[in-house]
Amino acid sequence: MSTVIEQPVEARLVAAAPRMQTIPATLHYDRQDPFAVRMTFPAPATLEGVEVCWTFARDLLTAGLHGAEGHGDVRVRPYGFGRTVLEFHAPEGTAVVHVHSEEIEGFLLATHELVPAGTEHRQLDLDHDLAELMRDAC
Template identity: 50%
Template sequence: MDITVEQLAEARLVTAQDQEVPVSATLRYTADDPLAVFVDFPAEAALHGEEVTWTFARTLLDQGLRAPAGHGDVQIWPYGRTRTVVEFHSPHGMALLLFPASSLRRFLVRTYEVVAGGQEDVADVVERGLSALFGGV
């Protein structure tokens, strides 16, 4: 099944000086990788001037819309009634973005219309991952 959900999202990058800078992102989900969501940032929004994609669990996004979630490179939590914080950590630094919660919820609902929660084909995901890890095709 090769179904992809894409949605543009306007976020606000919080700078070290506590200013909010507008940043465009594309939220992406594919039925071929049903456990993950992707956030694509254009080159102009990235530290090194190259497009950047962050990948994390769809369940993390779901949980983070309701309460603080995540302990590693991606952490998500509600910020007031209308916004959600998505914090990304990398060896190059940290980025804290504010997204409209309604935009993230709308995207999440659309992903569940493609693959319902609990209906993800985990066996296929594991098989592809092992194949990639061990050099299979």
């Protein structure tokens, strides 16, 4: 069984122009980092011309499907019309994208089949991580 889930999604960038631009994005989940998901935008879709990856809690994405969640760099909320809004706040500015909620729901279902909610801690190898920290401290 694979320990990584990747799902391409169609994101619509909210801009001042009336028509939103569609940009590709990828949702990513790795069993070795069981509390987190990543959303990656390819270089052509970013202002800087480099790939941008945002990492945030899987629980934030799950809760944001049903109500406004997040107070930091990443915020998620339902929008209606079968869409979910993700806001990414950085010093350079804020990016707001809409994603079809069913794409997020399908992705989350797959992540919860791989690592059920509440069992994330079982995926962590704390002894190994502590040994790595101690090795680097010497």
